Amino acid sequence: xxxxxxxxxxxxxxxxxxxxxxxxxxxxxxxxxxxxxxxxxxxxxxxxxxxxxxxxxxxxxxxxxxxxxxxxxxxxxxxxxxxxxxxxxxxxxxxxxxxxxxxxxxxxxxxxxxxxxxxxxxxxxxxxxxxxxxxxxxxxxxxxxxxxxxxxxxxxxxxxxxxxxxxxxxxxxxxxxxxxxxxxxxxxxxxxxxxxxxxxxxxxxxxxxxxxxxxxxxxxxxxxxxxxxxxxxxxxxxxxxxxxxxxxxxxxxxxxxxxxxxxxxxxxxxxxxxxxxxxxxxxxxxxxxxxxx
Numbered sequence: 001x002x003x004x005x006x007x008x009x010x011x012x013x014x015x016x017x018x019x020x021x022x023x024x025x026x027x028x029x030x031x032x033x034x035x036x037x038x039x040x041x042x043x044x045x046x047x048x049x050x051x052x053x054x055x056x057x058x059x060x061x062x063x064x065x066x067x068x069x070x071x072x073x074x075x076x077x078x079x080x081x082x083x084x085x086x087x088x089x090x091x092x093x094x095x096x097x098x099x100x101x102x103x104x105x106x107x108x109x110x111x112x113x114x115x116x117x118x119x120x121x122x123x124x125x126x127x128x129x130x131x132x133x134x135x136x137x138x139x140x141x142x143x144x145x146x147x148x149x150x151x152x153x154x155x156x157x158x159x160x161x162x163x164x165x166x167x168x169x170x171x172x173x174x175x176x177x178x179x180x181x182x183x184x185x186x187x188x189x190x191x192x193x194x195x196x197x198x199x200x201x202x203x204x205x206x207x208x209x210x211x212x213x214x215x216x217x218x219x220x221x222x223x224x225x226x227x228x229x230x231x232x233x234x235x236x237x238x239x240x241x242x243x244x245x246x247x248x249x250x251x252x253x254x255x256x257x258x259x260x261x262x263x264x265x266x267x268x269x270x271x272x273x274x275x276x277x278x279x280x281x282x283x284x285x286x287x288x289x290x291x292x293x
Contacts, residue, residue, distance in 0.1 A: 096120070096264060114229060115269035117141055119167075126173055126259050129196040133169040135265060138162050146227060148268040154233035154256035155179070155221060156265050167267075172234075173199050173259050181234050182222035183213045183251075189222040192234060192253070199259050202235070207249040213237060219253050228268065 096118050119141075123134035137143050139162050149156040149169050157171035158179070170177055175196050181204050182189035188211040190204040204219060217237045223230025239252040 092120075115142070117143060117267040117269060119143075119265050119267055121262050121265060122166075124259065124262055126199040129175050131171055131173045131259075132160075133157065133171050133262070133265075135167050135169060135267075136165070137267065138165045138167050140164050142269060143167050143267050144269075147270075148221075148228040148232075149265050150228075150232055150268060151257055151262060151265045153258070154235065155228065156257060156259075156262065158227055159267065169265075171259060172202055172255065172257070179228070179234075180222040180224045181219050182230070183207070183211070183237070184218040184220045184231075186211065186213050186217065188213065189224065190248075190251070192219070200255060201238070202253050202255055204251040204253055205243065205248070207251055209248060211249060213240075213251075215239070219251070226270070229270070 117137060119135040119137040121133055122136050123132075125131045133149075133156070135149075143159060143162055145159055145162060147159040149159060149171075155172060157169045157174070157177060159167050160170045161168040172179065172192065173194050175194060177192070177194060179192040180189060181192045188207055190206040192202055192204050194202045207213075215237050219234040219237065221228040221230055221232040221234065233256045235253040235255040237251050238254045241250040241252065243250050
């Protein structure tokens with residue numbers, strides 16, 4: 001206590017100075033409007049800055065909680081997306097199964113002895129001279145080169161190249177395509193070719209001059225090749241022309257397949273193709289010209 005009194009005696013003039021300064025400042029801002037307004041403005045600015053700083057500090061310390069909530073929401077959204085993707089895949093598989101079943105029904109009993117491999121078109125073009133189609137099935141699905149490809153409305157093309165998971169198809173809309181076709185119920189056959197122009201039309205060439213048929217007759221696969229069974233729809237007769245040499249007819253055919261809307265296809269697997277091809281090769285090898293003649 002004695003030391004406190006000594007301290008106050010020694011520095012009382014400083015305490016008196018501080019008290020008088022505070023009193024003068026209070027009187028200055030209280031009884032002078034201009035100085036009072038400056039004080040209030042300054043005080044509000046400082047208070048606002050301090051409040052803003054405090055809000056930022058609180059926001060920073062709440063980030064961990066916000067991040068936790070965001071992670072939880074992201075997990076819920078990912079689960080919902082996964083469920084939606086599963087539903088889409090289920091719907092696609094269901095539609096693919098329906099398309100395959102519809103195609104089988106439409107072609108019965110033509111395809112009784114054939115295996116049908118459903119596939120999706122993932123790349124397609126119709127505006128080039130040599131269009132190609134890519135499908136999402138390949139060698140691991142049992143697809144091989146030279147297999148026929150069709151859809152629910154008719155013929156599509158022939159498998160040209162395969163990899164493990166994908167295949168390239170040469171469609172009818174390719175100037176290199178050459179498929180044996182026949183006039184349904186008439187017995188006359190020729191070869192289907194495309195001229196590289198309108199994707200709705202193709203031409204059957206080499207129809208005999210003595211053939212009798214009319215507009216609207218169906219054009220189907222002939223079955224004379226090792227690719228397609230007989231009777232798969234190609235299109236309908238639209239116009240009949242004379243060939244350039246005048247020795248046969250050319251038929252303009254309206255194609256039954258809309259290649260611009262092609263999405264689902266079926267690859268036709270004929271298990272007897274290899275046996276037939278081997279027999280044909282053996283026959284060709286055995287028939288050789290006699291060198292002594």
